[in-house]
Amino acid sequence: MSQRKALKIIVIAQFLGTSLWFAGNAAAPQFSAVLGEENLIGWITSAVQFGFILGTLTFAIFSIPDRYKPSDVFFFSAVMAAAFNLLLAVIPPSFWVLISGRFLVGFFLAGIYPVGMKIAADYFEKGLGMALGFLVGALVLGTASPHLIASLDFNVSWKLIFWSTSLFAILGGAMVGFFVPDGPYRKPLGQFDWNLIPSLLKIDSLKSAATGYFGHMWELYTFWAFCPALILYFQDGSNPSNLTSFIAFSVIGIGGISCAIGGWFSEKYSSRSVALFALAGSGICCLAVLLIPEGSIWIWISFLLIWGILVTADSPQFSTLVAQSVPAEFKGTALTLVNCAGFALTIFSIALADFLLGKLEIQEILALLAIGPVFGIVGFLYFDKKKRLSTKASSSI
Template sequence: MNQTKVLIFIVLAQFFCTSVWFASNSVMPALMAAYSFPDQAMGWLTSAVQLGFICGTLFYAFFNLADRHSPSRVFFVSALLAALSNSAVLLLSPEIVLFTVFRFFVGFFLAGIYPVGMKIAADYFEKGLGRSLGFLVGALVLGTALPHLLRSLLIELPWQAVFVSTSVLCLIGGLLILVFVPDGPFRRPGSGVNFQHTLRVFKIPAFREAAIGYFGHMWELYTFWALVPAILAMQRVEPYQVSILSFVIIAIGAGACVLAGLSSQRWGSGNVARLSLMVSALCCLVSPFVLLYAPTFIGYLFLAVWGTFVIADSPMFSKLVASSAIPELKGSALTLVNCLGFALTIFSIQLLDFLKSSYALPYLLPLLAIGPVVGLLMGPKYSNLERKQK
């Protein structure tokens, strides 16, 4: 199949399927008002998805599912189960525990969508992988932001409309992969289950450095995304404005991912990733001054810049991880790195969620700089990554 068509279908599928990721975040005020959820509900439900993703990635990596079986079929089954888990909340009694459980299963089956989608792309694009992953992660960003847009468009409808629409989109995304994207020409089927064998990839210096850079990036990313509505609420805007502005601030990163992928072909993935880490670290550090003392429109512009660079390095790290992994373990290696990266997001989300009950949110945002700084100090360097790939 033509590579351009394959990329289009993968991007659309990722966009549709990842829309279930932040479905609960986009309607959190409505959930809290309708069911008297506690103030910590945002942190609990977001962390439940992240924890589910971690457990899911461990499961997928332990059984080498994306390497031992058809990645396209694994993607479809995962999308089907994620859609069912996402829509299950419509049939539940309004209890925070049940919501949390099914958000966990949404994250669990997303482990067969996001990293497996990258595996499928890697099986089609040995050359230009950075550019392809730029489009792919851009689709993830748009999918993550989509529930906020849907909420702003469906503001007059019950919150359940967001869960219905995202579940339908997730199922459509799975069908797109199953029907239109067969296994790629560069796929190398893996062997039996051997988790210790998969861990061997961390002995490769280039892989280890790329993974550390990715971990630093993840410490900041999902906590920032989860807090965007709360940051905007501090600006005293209307609820529908919070939804649409949250969509814009998160979705702007999609274009950044595409641009990063294109730029990497000239400047190198490591260099693009480091630039993105530097800018996002700076945004973390200066955020209290901008959000508390700058005019409102400057604050919006600042958040748009932050939303741009907080994600632009993601496809670069994924490309470096995929390129430096053992070929027959590529799918499991991508999944395992995703797992460890998302484990960090739970710590950062819960840390800020706990502290914001005692401190003003803007003063806590510099803590997110810890990740990018570690990524800059211990992550990929041009000399030992880019030269090997040229």
């Protein structure tokens, strides 16, 4: 199969599969009415995140994406995630059924998102930054979709949401499982090795890429989570809620486009350059949020759109650097492990921001997110320098 055809299938399949991620968010208002529970979105989102973290940790520890055929792992994970998603529509709803179901959906999403990147890495030795730009862009658009649904005031049954997203996921899984063979650069890992992860953690190029990714993740999900609150703050209640949702969709969704554009630039300049430029740019936005005058809402919308572009463009490029930092037979494990740690970090970042809410202004809270880009850039350059010195020393022997 050609690279281009494989990439098209993987991108579409990944978008369909990851539609499960935010199905619960889209159905949260109706679940709140059915269960008589308020503030379910926080519980639903956290359940999926924790499930994904545990899932990626499990997949990484047992090297599942590298030991087994990745397209089979993708298909099996999509079917299982779809099944637990659909379960919420066919059994009597309750709070713990909802949270357990979303947790298990998150667990099996670990076999869709990072494994999709692993499959792309098996097809692209060159041009991987561009390929992952499209893949991550599809995930970003999926992330933004609940805000679009909210802005359109659709009154769709929550059961229809779960049925449709489950069917989408199964379709996506089948597309990869039946139509995407192993890529030409895949090297299967022979047997399970408890020492694999400790060995990977000694690689300076992996630590460099992973540290940059962690700095990016510290900022990304907290920015997305608090973006609607920032928009509301500067609207001063003067605009309807559906407009706020549409602005939030635009700010988050534009990042999907920037991921693809960043992938194109990575071909011309390198993944390293694009990743560092975007991370530095989004870090500057963290601080600039304190300096933007409280004037026209359009100034703020323009600023947030720029931030939305920069805050995501580095993600696929850091993932590209992760995949390129290890031997081919370890790519799936490395990508899954770094995803696990990165998403775990978002829990602490969001929790800290939530703790500070009410103690600081919303723009002051978001300004503190600059800690992530600063840490990411410094750590990236430190380990990158260690790698270069080590390579130079080895070549001089």
